[in-house]
Amino acid sequence: DTEVTQTPKHLVMGMTNKKSLKCEQHMGHRAMYWYKQKAKKPPELMFVYSYEKLSINESVPSRFSPECPNSSLLNLHLHALQPEDSALYLCASSAGTSGDPILRDTQYFGPGTRLTVL
Amino acid sequence: AQSVAQPEDQVNVAEGNPLTVKCTYSVSGNPYLFWYVQYPNRGLQFLLKYITGDNLVKGSYGFEAEFNKSQTSFHLKKPSALVSDSALYFCAVSLAGGATNKLIFGTGTLLAVQP
Numbered sequence: 001d002t003e004v005t006q007t008p009k010h011l012v013m014g015m016t017n018k019k020s021l022k023c024e025q026h027m028g029h030r031a032m033y034w035y036k037q038k039a040k041k042p043p044e045l046m047f048v049y050s051y052e053k054l055s056i057n058e059s060v061p062s063r064f065s066p067e068c069p070n071s072s073l074l075n076l077h078l079h080a081l082q083p084e085d086s087a088l089y090l091c092a093s094s095a096g097t098s099g100d101p102i103l104r105d106t107q108y109f110g111p112g113t114r115l116t117v118l
Numbered sequence: 119a120q121s122v123a124q125p126e127d128q129v130n131v132a133e134g135n136p137l138t139v140k141c142t143y144s145v146s147g148n149p150y151l152f153w154y155v156q157y158p159n160r161g162l163q164f165l166l167k168y169i170t171g172d173n174l175v176k177g178s179y180g181f182e183a184e185f186n187k188s189q190t191s192f193h194l195k196k197p198s199a200l201v202s203d204s205a206l207y208f209c210a211v212s213l214a215g216g217a218t219n220k221l222i223f224g225t226g227t228l229l230a231v232q233p
């Protein structure tokens with residue numbers, strides 16, 4: 001099973017709201033990723049967690065706050081967003097250094113959360 | 119600096135005809151090369167990957183890709199296109215090794231298959 005789930009599917013929020021995006025995988029993967037994707041553009045990496053520790057932050061504004069409560073869950077907390085933050089937010093996971101070397105570096109993506117900031 | 123190029127914004131092909139979506143890369147070291155497909159309002163789906171060995175890689179839904187080291191290319195192919203193949207295709211590269219691998223994506227190619 002190569003499934004990554006994301007909730008909610010759609011989210012509309014005002015610039016003063018606080019909301020969270022949730023991502024879950026049960027593949028035993030040890031690396032998890034957040035991406036932001038604008039329409040018809042490639043995904044842009046935001047954060048990487050490896051073994052539940054933040055390993056990469058691609059200079060993302062502090063209004064985005066990631067959290068990895070355990071190896072299966074990844075959250076993205078949102079606060080005081082701007083309209084230009086409206087996008088599809090994708091979560092992905094990969095096996096990390098464990099498992100079949102043929103598969104371990106493949107990232108599997110969730111369906112995304114479509115975020116609209118008013 | 120590592121980069122991936124997809125020279126065509128859009129590829130149009132008639133159903134039943136062969137299709138090719140082009141990708142070239144520029145990396146130092148040994149790359150892992152990927153193709154992903156994205157249907158409207160969906161996440162990216164993994165199609166296939168090259169890490170080493172046979173230059174022809176077979177993937178999901180009848181797609182295959184040919185790795186050419188001398189031309190630094192990794193073109194996606196399918197012998198007979200289906201209307202349902204219409205989607206946005208991304209080529210990506212990562213460098214081997216490490217617990218996490220940053221993917222460098224191309225700009226994407228929109229494949230339109232006409233009935």
